[in-house]
Amino acid sequence: ALKDALPYLTVLIELPQAGNIRMVGNLLGDPEQEVVIGSEVEAVFEDHGGDEPYTLVQWRVTG
Secondary structure, three states: OHHHHOOOOEEEEEEHHHOOEEEEEEEOOOOOOOOOOOOOEEEEEEEEOOOOOEEEEEEEEOO
């Protein structure tokens, strides 16, 4: 199911409101988009069903 989302744009997100923990994730949108360090992002929660349902946290640039 996730292979349909290729290619992935992998990012390292720092969460200052959570003690500056960092998360590795996928940045949604055009995989060839220009990404600038320090860009504001928002979490996007994507639910997946099936026999073993799960939720992916992905990221989207805001602004």
